[in-house]
Amino acid sequence: MITGKNYIGVETSAKNSRTYSTFNPKLNKPTEWVFHEASQEEVNAAVEKAAIAFETYGKFPDAKKAEFLKAIASEIEALGDELISVYVQESGLPEGRAKGERGRTMGQLRAFATLLEEGSWVEATIDTAQPNREPLPKADIRKMLLPIGPIAVFGASNFPLAFSTAGGDTASALAAGCPVIVKSHPMHAGTGELVASAIAKAAKKTGMPDGVFSNLNSRDSEVGQLLTLHPKVKGVGFTGSTNGGMALYRLASQRKEPIPVFAEMGSINPVVVLPSALEQKGAEWAAQYAGSIVLGAGQFCTNPGLILGIKGQALDGFIVDLGKEIEKLEPTCMLHPNIYEGYEKGKKELSSQPKTAEVAAFKGETAPNFGEQKILTVAAQDFLDNPVLHKEVFGPFSIVVQCQDKAQLITVIQHLEGQLTGTILGTETEIKKSPEVVNALINRVGRIIFNGVPTGVEVCPSMMHGGPFPSTTDSRFTSVGTSAIRRWVRPVSFQSWPEEILPDALKNNNPLDIMRLVNGEHTKKQL
């Protein structure tokens, strides 16, 4: 049941008279639920509890944390249809998507549990002493990854489950040993509260310290800023707009003790269409790309917002086919009137730029908040000359850029800002003959795709969901997949440390039976 209260650890709390409701974009009216925004006192209480919880939780064996993560997954499942119904009402997304995202969320939690159960993720590294080394003896030095402390997580509007309350940021931080305080996304506070109640239940059942998780409601930026500035918060996870991510990044860097902000802020995901891709499969690619552009009303950070091709008959044919395919598709409901308005504004701004031409746009009647797709085209030089055309339009929108030749195509890629993904369509033979195109694209992106679409981010250890600035604030880290845990840890060396008081991961007899790097050799052997 939704109460509208905050979770300060396992306690619920509603001390603030400032309230707000979520919004049903399909019905175009507010939902029935009323949420109490967290007061400053409640923000402080959540962080204080998290800091105390960190003293024990940060040292818990991996097996115990794994038990907690698995219990969260089971409690989310136990929320049953209520969670799906609230998700659908607050997001306008269909039930199938809600169920798929719930499965993904539980899968992520269980994947981190498996990582912890295996244990080698701590990167235990041991260099034993060399007392007789000349001219100076060498000390025994052992290193491993340890959690950094309480983390503030800002859930994403476009993934109310998989990138929100118990999403990838929360799961990875809890796996690392960091307590989490979620700043609930105002657009899906009810979904967030239900998931928070599942986490609180799981925490109680598995004997976690109170404060290992809190969920704070907020209807504007204040709660998030208080959290980011709190001296006991040691890191921030964020998915959303460039403005929001950069505001938090700046705030965190100006603190007395600056802290890392891992912000994933969007991307236009360039797709390079080589001539060979269009020779036999132009119509097929056009249909596939129309589907990818309108998928989920285009509300994915991996949405293909930019298609780059080389001028000619084949590209002309592809543009015509893409236009026809895009006009056939029915628009769907966007997440919220604000997202819809943002989309309409962005679409209008880019469409009104000089020297752009409309390829196709949905022209039929739609209900309020439905995102109507649109495709533009522009010559490469005009694209290069106009930074407005490089902006992300969050929704079912894309621009086809027509380059004179391969050299100009490379210039365009080199002038793009950092991106989450880049895709190349073409035959293997042509791609082999175009190493400069591939290299230019690799330099701009975190994930490079061959003959596919960028939408659909697999959750697995090899996934990189991150990229050069401004797609994220730190291109060295991913927010999807088990490597996401690395954002919340720091390496610590133990020098000449007595065996009995070393962490288990670094003890001579390797009691955790994990893979370690011992004197340069990867091994599970005891010393």
Ligand code: NAP
């Ligand atoms: P957002 O406006 O960036 O908000 C994300 C979260 O950050 C919210 O909880 C928001 O809280 C908080 N926040 C934003 N600015 C803040 C600030 N200056 N100080 C403190 N907290 C701040 O993103 P959104 O609501 O998810 O969607 C808005 C737009 O973001 C979309 O239209 C789209 O352009 C973009 N977006 C991008 C992605 C992506 O994957 N890259 C995903 C989703 C959205 P409050 O709302 O309470 O202020």
